[in-house]
Amino acid sequence: MKPIAPRLLPAVAVPLLVLGLLTGCWDTRDINHRALPVCMGIAKQAGLYHVYLQFPDPVKDGLQLKVVSDYGHTITEAVDAISAKMTSDVDLPEVKVIIMERSYAEAGMKESIDNFMRNDHISAKALLVISDEPLESLFAFMVNSFKPTATAIYDSIEKNAGWNPQMALTRVWEVYRSIHSYTRDVAIPIFKSGESGTFDYDGSAILCSGKMVGRIDLDETLLANMFNEESAQGRIEVMNSASVLILQDAVRMKGTFVNGQPGVILDMTIRVSVLEKKGDSSAALIGRELERQTAERMQRMFAKLRKSESDILGIGQEFRNLIPRDRLKHWRTDYLPRLQVDVRVHPIIQNEGNLTSS
Template sequence: MNMRSAKTWFVTLAMLLLLPGCWDTKDINKQYLPVVMGVGKGSTEKYKVILQIPDASGRTQILEKESKSISKAIDLIRTDSEKSIELVHLRLLLIDRQVAEQGIVNIINFAVRANDISIKGLVGVIDGDFEKTMYHQISPTPEISSYDFFSQDAGWTPNQSIVRIWEAYQNQNSYTEDMAIPMLKNGERTLFTFKGTAVMRDDRMVGTLSKEETLLFNLFKGKYSGGTIEVAQNTSVLIQDAHIKHQTQWSEKGPSIQTNVVLDVVITESPEGKGNGVIEKEMQEQLSQQFNRTVRKIQSLKSDVLGIGMIFRPQLTEENLKKWKTKWFPKLEQKINVRVNILNEIYFKESANDNENQGQMIKK
């Protein structure tokens, strides 16, 4: 073999050695891919971890273990499992209310630090029987998963809050904002029933918001699309657009803020003869009262879930920034004014001469 051929063989061999290869690949049939993880209070240990693993038929397999730490509980599940446990498809992290009231900092920190868990995963609080909710199943439906309950492309509405793992981590370490976590329990004919929102102060649950009160939270977060408001009996409107402006002031007494909310709505249902002006007035009065009650309730919980501190952040010194939740937020004076614009009215009109009684849409 001449020198040129030897060099060619040497270069070829070196390139082959540099190829990554597929020696560490795993057969998907030898893996369990949980999509939901539940973390509750164990009967003998600090945590009980429950994993929901769907299969192609739409059924769900449940695996669980207890331990002093979440990572150890998952390791124990792996030990007794006939397949490897991979968390790369985890979409939903559910936390028992008892655990949430004691603090979730360890749970969120674990989820963020775990290399195989996506920080885009959603977080929820189970209000009710933890095991019953985690083990609850409905008839096999391969196209429906637990995390669809929170999907804005599926059944989500502005009466439900939504928070991802990275947002929970950010908020529990924030000087100027607290988090709101959706609350649920097992449904009768559905996987879950939405109950409202868990209000957190730092990493602990300190109160709740009803579904109606959650609407204000989502308005502040810009998540209002598709929201339906019932104004009075037989009168409902659909939110098309929302505009929010804040006027802030800082006096010797402390911070104050006036929030002006303008809602563009479409009437979806109303009694015959009830004018747009009457509906607008009713909505403005009702929502202003409701929103102001909600902000007073939130302030009594000493939890800045609306993120008012973020609005004042440019005006805060570093010292006041650190004291926002403990000193300044409890002194905050906040008022909300609501104005409503009706874009059009939708109703069905039956014509006496129309034998088919077809509905017509009339725009005003």
């Protein structure tokens, strides 16, 4: 092919430049006609999905929180109906939090999670929350109680914002992984409207194969986070002998089989700083009470996990080389309910010389 003659370069370059500018304008127009929801709610009633979308809506004096909802035989159909109402395309990849109504979570949301991962319309990093009340009242509460610019529930659970060590932190991809795993389940935070203009966090739902099968309280969620490498640092433990601040924690697990009986040894090291002691409590006494309190909570949580046949601690991972794969798929039903648990807590009191009596 012959090179373009220099005298023809302007004739070729100018149309290409204009075409590039027009393309940029078209992209800008598309952006201006897209709705960017930050929160999605999903309920299911009488075979129909009820989908809620919340997003900041520009008004004359600034922004307001707007919630639009509609029904569909699928989530996609409901979202399309919402888009038709708004005369703009809904940009679902911008969703940061997905709130599932509890009744829907109890019925099972495997199909929805699989679809999220398959069609890539929802970010795999979106956080999941379960509402302990009807979504209609929860979204009304958010509109009436929070600033228009706030992504209220996201700010309450995001790791670098309102998250605390007693709160589960679970994303779409983690639920998807647990659905297709023989040995790993997840916990999801449970929220409801609060009386003082804030959310009430009411522990966590135990999710097994995409279905809510039980719940754990705040203290048990703290322990579950320790097993999932979400540090308990910053948590204050109040005991009869003292109040301590958790500085560092580490957990080691070892699965065992003795005469066909599955067991696990849990070594938990907890380094704490004493904030306040009561009476003449010694460091040794404080350590023993912390050890006893932690072990009792662990056993209480394990009773719930055995009953619900779910493994949010991922203990089954320790048995992948001990149980044949054709039997591993029965981990939750055949092995977990009879698992013997040996909890060994190793408290380290860091500042016993700075104890303050109350």
